[in-house]
Amino acid sequence: xxxxxxxxxxxxxxxxxxxxxxxxxxxxxxxxxxxxxxxxxxxxxxxxxxxxxxxxxxxxxxxxxxxxxxxxxxxxxxxxxxxxxxxxxxxxxxxxxxxxxxxxxxxxxxxxxxxxxxxxxxxxxxxxxxxxxxxxxxxxxxxxxxxxxxxxxxxxxxxxxxxxxxxxxxxxxxxxxxxxxxxxxxxxxxxxxxxxxxxxxxxxxxxxxxxxxxxxxxxxxxxxxxxxxxxxxxxxxxxxxxxxxxxxxxxxxxxxxxxxxxxxxxx
Amino acid sequence: xxxxxxxxxxxxxxxxxxxxxxxxxxxxxxxxxxxxxxxxxxxxxxxxxxxxxxxxxxxxxxxxxxxxxxxxxxxxxxxxxxxxxxxxxxxxxxxxxxxxxxxxxxxxxxxxxxxxxxxxxxxxxxxxxxxxxxxxxxxxxxxxxxxxxxxxxxxxxxxxxxxxxxxxxxxxxxxxxxxxxxxxxxxxxxxxxxxxxxxxxxxxxxxxxxxxxxxxxxxxxxxxxxxxxxxxxxxxxxxxxxxxxxxxxxxxxxxxxxxxxxxxxxxxxxxxxxxxxxxxxxxxxxxxxxxxxxxxxxxxxxxxxxxxxx
Numbered sequence: 001x002x003x004x005x006x007x008x009x010x011x012x013x014x015x016x017x018x019x020x021x022x023x024x025x026x027x028x029x030x031x032x033x034x035x036x037x038x039x040x041x042x043x044x045x046x047x048x049x050x051x052x053x054x055x056x057x058x059x060x061x062x063x064x065x066x067x068x069x070x071x072x073x074x075x076x077x078x079x080x081x082x083x084x085x086x087x088x089x090x091x092x093x094x095x096x097x098x099x100x101x102x103x104x105x106x107x108x109x110x111x112x113x114x115x116x117x118x119x120x121x122x123x124x125x126x127x128x129x130x131x132x133x134x135x136x137x138x139x140x141x142x143x144x145x146x147x148x149x150x151x152x153x154x155x156x157x158x159x160x161x162x163x164x165x166x167x168x169x170x171x172x173x174x175x176x177x178x179x180x181x182x183x184x185x186x187x188x189x190x191x192x193x194x195x196x197x198x199x200x201x202x203x204x205x206x207x208x209x210x211x212x213x214x215x216x217x218x219x220x221x222x223x224x225x226x227x228x229x230x231x232x233x234x235x236x237x238x239x240x241x242x243x244x245x246x247x248x249x250x251x252x253x254x255x256x257x258x259x260x261x262x263x264x265x266x267x
Numbered sequence: 268x269x270x271x272x273x274x275x276x277x278x279x280x281x282x283x284x285x286x287x288x289x290x291x292x293x294x295x296x297x298x299x300x301x302x303x304x305x306x307x308x309x310x311x312x313x314x315x316x317x318x319x320x321x322x323x324x325x326x327x328x329x330x331x332x333x334x335x336x337x338x339x340x341x342x343x344x345x346x347x348x349x350x351x352x353x354x355x356x357x358x359x360x361x362x363x364x365x366x367x368x369x370x371x372x373x374x375x376x377x378x379x380x381x382x383x384x385x386x387x388x389x390x391x392x393x394x395x396x397x398x399x400x401x402x403x404x405x406x407x408x409x410x411x412x413x414x415x416x417x418x419x420x421x422x423x424x425x426x427x428x429x430x431x432x433x434x435x436x437x438x439x440x441x442x443x444x445x446x447x448x449x450x451x452x453x454x455x456x457x458x459x460x461x462x463x464x465x466x467x468x469x470x471x472x473x474x475x476x477x478x479x480x481x482x483x484x485x486x487x488x489x490x491x492x493x494x495x496x497x498x499x500x501x502x503x504x505x506x507x508x509x510x511x512x513x514x515x516x517x518x519x520x521x522x523x524x525x526x527x528x529x530x531x532x533x534x535x536x537x538x539x540x541x542x543x544x545x546x547x548x549x550x551x552x553x554x555x556x557x558x559x560x561x562x563x564x565x566x567x568x569x570x571x572x573x574x575x576x577x
């Protein structure tokens with residue numbers, strides 16, 4: 001059975017094929033004028049398709065753009081538009097696969113700093129408009145009886161994102177963002193742990209020692225205080241582990257990245 | 268089918284501006300004399316952060332209306348229910364007076380082209396779009412507005428002019444129209460028709476809102492770029508639209524090359540003056556010409572590189 005809107009469907013598929021792969025089938029359905037032939041008219045749409053999407057990448061990835069230069073970034077955009085057509089109703093999400101594309105495409109995978117920078121910039125974007133949530137306060141934690149601490153689980157604010165970086169990506173990003181003197185790209189001896197978060201309307205990021213990063217990852221997975229203290233013994237003496245983890249928690253409270261505890265009523 | 272009288276339209280909101288992030292703080296600090304703000308729906312279909320913070324505060328102080336680009340009303344795939352749910356939630360949370368989207372398609376086959384692609388003006392398209400607008404209106408529980416888009420191509424399949432297409436859809440779907448005066452002008456130049464014929468043909472009972480915007484004139488054709496002030500020819504057409512449709516909620520769209528708020532407020536003042544004169548005295552070309560003497564006739568001769576960058 002032919003659908004009632006079959007010819008409209010066919011026409012739309014032809015137009016999409018024109019935009020994406022320059023398939024000229026649509027041309028037979030388009031009228032031109034003496035002043036403006038059909039080819040020019042169709043080119044307006046084909047150009048707009050790519051330029052609009054690349055413009056969205058420029059907005060989300062200014063530091064990747066700076067690292068590559070405008071011409072190379074535009075070329076990257078063309079490749080990415082073809083490899084990952086937008087599938088979301090909002091153009092805000094168009095760049096979500098750019099880091100993956102840079103890590104896997106043969107033209108870019110030899111420069112892993114690009115993929116890392118794209119990942120970092122994407123997470124800044126994610127933190128920027130993540131959901132708001134309540135902030136856990138010290139007063140709430142102080143009400144918890146000591147015997148209830150071992151089973152305690154913590155939830156982070158929805159804007160918290162973890163990332164491990166093998167290059168000095170945040171430093172590069174900062175120099176680019178603040179239009180400072182360009183700095184060298186430096187590969188770290190070991191990947192450095194970072195996290196990104198938003199407090200009120202401002203986005204922040206900072207590095208972490210390896211045990212703090214491990215504790216945060218474990219908490220993000222839902223592990224309880226006792227297990228995290230046991231895990232931190234990998235880096236500190238057993239008698240100091242609880243104090244060390246409590247110190248992390250204190251920092252996170254002051255940074256506003258913890259939102260709730262489970263079980264809620266254990267005082 | 269319903270015959271709407273003016274009582275069936277939404278209340279008149281006056282002269283508004285598109286809310287843009289560059290002006291968030293300025294709007295809150297200076298509380299400018301703007302009657303209402305139109306917000307770009309998709310910018311706020313997010314979970315939190317700065318855009319929603321400012322939107323909520325501005326919506327507490329000003330009437331707001333939502334204007335979307337992603338309903339994809341002309342697409343031949345099923346409507347995106349997740350999108351519609353988010354739309355409804357946002358509309359309720361900011362108490363938007365109404366919402367609009369474009370009479371076009373923006374993607375198909377799972378791909379979003381993020382462009383306002385024209386439909387062929389056929390009975391098949393009308394039947395298709397009418398039932399989709401009905402679905403949306405049933406889901407949202409309110410009438411929506413559909414906007415005429417600027418276009419650069421016409422299809423050989425088209426069976427009628429754009430204004431007939433628009434009228435019939437509005438009538439059969441029982442929706443309202445957001446008439447973009449700039450888009451009428453742009454399409455008139457691109458497709459070589461008289462924009463006044465368009466205005467005269469549109470059913471006034473369906474017209475809820477006007478849009479005005481700037482464009483880029485490349486000589487043989489015009490691109491709807493929203494990055495320039497409204498040009499003289501579009502102001503002239505606006506005066507004719509006021510004569511035809513009377514008091515109509517109005518706003519100016521600026522999406523790129525965003526100027527200071529004060530510059531847009533000047534444009535808004537001009538719109539108020541034109542509307543007042545035309546409503547008091549009727550449309551007199553000479554009077555309007557004098558009012559527009561300060562507005563430059565705009566023509567951009569693009570370099571090849573700029574042409575590519577459209």
